[in-house]
Amino acid sequence: MSQHDKPAGKKSEGWEPKIIAIVCNWCTYAGADLAGISRIQYPPNVRIIRVPCTGRINPFYVVKALQAGADGVLISGCHPGECHYITGNLSARRKFATLKSFLNYIGLEDGRTTFTWVSASEGERFAQVIKGVTERVRALGPATKLIKKLRDVSVAAAK
Amino acid sequence: MEKVEKKLREEAKKLLAEKKVDVIVGYEAGTLPLTATPVFITTPEEADKLVWNSFCQHNLAKYVHDLISAHKDSQKRLKPEDRKRKVVGVVTKGCTSRSLVIHLQERQYERMDTAILGVPCTGYVDRKKLAAKLGGEEILEGSLDGANLKIKTASGEKTIALKEVLADNCLTCRINNPVISDSMMGEPAPPMDFASEYAGVDEFEKLSPEERWAYFEKEMAKCIRCAACRQACPSCYCRTCFAEQSMPQWVGISEDPSDTQAFQFMRMYHMVGRCVDCGSCVSVCPMGVDLRKFLKKLDKDCFVLFSQRAGEKIDFPAPLQDQRMDDKEEFIYSPGGGH
Ligand code: SF4
Ligand code: SF4
Numbered sequence: 309m310s311q312h313d314k315p316a317g318k319k320s321e322g323w324e325p326k327i328i329a330i331v332c333n334w335c336t337y338a339g340a341d342l343a344g345i346s347r348i349q350y351p352p353n354v355r356i357i358r359v360p361c362t363g364r365i366n367p368f369y370v371v372k373a374l375q376a377g378a379d380g381v382l383i384s385g386c387h388p389g390e391c392h393y394i395t396g397n398l399s400a401r402r403k404f405a406t407l408k409s410f411l412n413y414i415g416l417e418d419g420r421t422t423f424t425w426v427s428a429s430e431g432e433r434f435a436q437v438i439k440g441v442t443e444r445v446r447a448l449g450p451a452t453k454l455i456k457k458l459r460d461v462s463v464a465a466a467k
Numbered sequence: 468m469e470k471v472e473k474k475l476r477e478e479a480k481k482l483l484a485e486k487k488v489d490v491i492v493g494y495e496a497g498t499l500p501l502t503a504t505p506v507f508i509t510t511p512e513e514a515d516k517l518v519w520n521s522f523c524q525h526n527l528a529k530y531v532h533d534l535i536s537a538h539k540d541s542q543k544r545l546k547p548e549d550r551k552r553k554v555v556g557v558v559t560k561g562c563t564s565r566s567l568v569i570h571l572q573e574r575q576y577e578r579m580d581t582a583i584l585g586v587p588c589t590g591y592v593d594r595k596k597l598a599a600k601l602g603g604e605e606i607l608e609g610s611l612d613g614a615n616l617k618i619k620t621a622s623g624e625k626t627i628a629l630k631e632v633l634a635d636n637c638l639t640c641r642i643n644n645p646v647i648s649d650s651m652m653g654e655p656a657p658p659m660d661f662a663s664e665y666a667g668v669d670e671f672e673k674l675s676p677e678e679r680w681a682y683f684e685k686e687m688a689k690c691i692r693c694a695a696c697r698q699a700c701p702s703c704y705c706r707t708c709f710a711e712q713s714m715p716q717w718v719g720i721s722e723d724p725s726d727t728q729a730f731q732f733m734r735m736y737h738m739v740g741r742c743v744d745c746g747s748c749v750s751v752c753p754m755g756v757d758l759r760k761f762l763k764k765l766d767k768d769c770f771v772l773f774s775q776r777a778g779e780k781i782d783f784p785a786p787l788q789d790q791r792m793d794d795k796e797e798f799i800y801s802p803g804g805g806h
């Protein structure tokens with residue numbers, strides 16, 4: 309049984325937040341790398357998915373992650389003005405501003421989704437972000453909304 | 468309104484006679500009393516079918532897109548020099564014109580592919596509201612008499628004030644006159660009560676997340692995923708909607724409520740800066756899902772964040788096409804402080 313098959317709403321014993329981080333290759337992923345090689349400690353609750361640019365992230369990724377049972381979703385890319393593709397993150401910022409607001413509007417907890425910028429030289433900031441996000445999600449407890457409880461046939465078949 | 472209708476017929480006749488358009492999409496009287504239905508006319512003689520009244524509900528931009536894209540497909544097999552342009556004339560109220568602007572912003576066709584017959588709009592009758600007022604009784608006869616509807620049902624004659632049965636989106640419509648047109652039929656209509664446009668959204672925002680989620684869950688539980696809302700929406704013109712894509716399969720088709728929630732959430736989210744609040748989706752929904760409560764939020768956000776409204780300005784990129792350094796970013800998280 310996977311984590312999200314557990315009855316919604318109940319804090320399960322030994323629960324650890326599961327956070328999906330979708331980060332851009334050029335800034336935040338490099339920032340994570342720097343945090344790693346600098347041996348900065350941060351909570352092991354994030355699963356990082358690397359994409360070329362935040363502008364490439366389909367907002368559906370966030371919804372899909374939540375539907376699959378992620379307790380939190382983090383998206384991070386280059387600071388505005390520093391995008392490797394010049395303006396990818398500016399497009400992303402507009403998408404995510406509206407996406408986050410809309411998710412909150414339907415009743416999702418604000419702390420479930422986080423958007424931020426971490427540059428390649430900000431290993432320390434990366435660790436801080438992960439710490440902060442993990443704490444926020446931990447305080448909220450396991451996700452209960454939008455989660456698909458029937459297991460996907462494909463997921464079942466893969467087991 | 469009769470004046471507008473007369474001018475509309477004249478203009479349509481002229482355009483068709485002079486072969487300036489290949490087809491005109493407009494409204495004709497419906498088969499039931501107090502209804503109007505889309506009509507496609509191709510000869511000047513048919514122009515007298517056209518009507519313009521408080522029952523003209525459809526956002527005809529949907530058909531403009533359908534007609535032009537089908538035509539373009541049919542031209543693909545011809546040599547470029549043999550290809551012809553098809554010009555579609557369209558009876559256009561405020562929301563329709565904004566949908567046309569969205570199509571143009573999104574490069575779906577060119578401005579010269581359309582001839583826009585602008586009509587002043589004072590709102591349309593919401594069939595569901597009307598049915599509720601009549602307690603579900605069938606309308607045997609009906610007519611519009613100034614600001615009132617005169618209706619005959621099995622139990623007798625009734626008079627209903629038009630204002631009481633106008634659709635919610637019309638009552639608070641901000642742009643009830645076309646934002647673009649080639650010719651305008653009559654004087655622009657007086658403004659509607661747009662000051663209270665976001666009242667419903669503001670109220671909803673005050674609820675707790677749990678209350679909002681409960682409402683979302685309840686509304687989405689009604690949805691049978693017939694996709695009529697999408698089919699009616701002029702902004703939903705994708706050849707293959709995400710809902711039908713299989714690689715990847717964005718949204719499942721199981722009975723799990725979250726599949727419907729995800730479908731609706733994304734269908735609606737695709738309307739950021741693209742929903743003109745025409746009410747087409749709401750009016751076609753067989754289950755009475757309160758889509759507007761959610762769609763209007765996107766409209767509000769778009770204005771609050773980007774100072775723009777869907778399809779308002781033709782010479783301006785659509786909100787999500789635009790890229791700006793100076794956007795607000797209160798939502799961006801900064802560790803150890805603020806959000
Ligand atoms: S029209 Fe109504 S029932 Fe059909 S898919 Fe849309 S919201 Fe659901
Ligand atoms: S989402 Fe509904 S109200 Fe908005 S443009 Fe589409 S059909 Fe009209």
Ligand code: SF4
Pocket residue numbers: 697702703704705707708709710733734735737
């Ligand atoms: S819901 Fe989205 S993908 Fe589907 S038709 Fe509408 S805009 Fe296109």
